[in-house]
Amino acid sequence: MSLKQYGVLKGKAINKIIGQGSSPHYEVHLIDDTTDYRTPLM
Numbered sequence: 001m002s003l004k005q006y007g008v009l010k011g012k013a014i015n016k017i018i019g020q021g022s023s024p025h026y027e028v029h030l031i032d033d034t035t036d037y038r039t040p041l042m
Helices: none
Strands: 012-018 026-031 036-041
Antiparallel strands (some): 026 036
16 A cells, blocks of 8 residues: 655654553654654554
């Protein structure tokens, strides 16, 4: 599957959360100059 549109987020990773259970997900907490982001990774 290809993506027709995509973006890039440039920031500094300041924290991580590793999921538990049978289908764990990884979450990264990022900041840039003005905003905090939390993004899940599968």
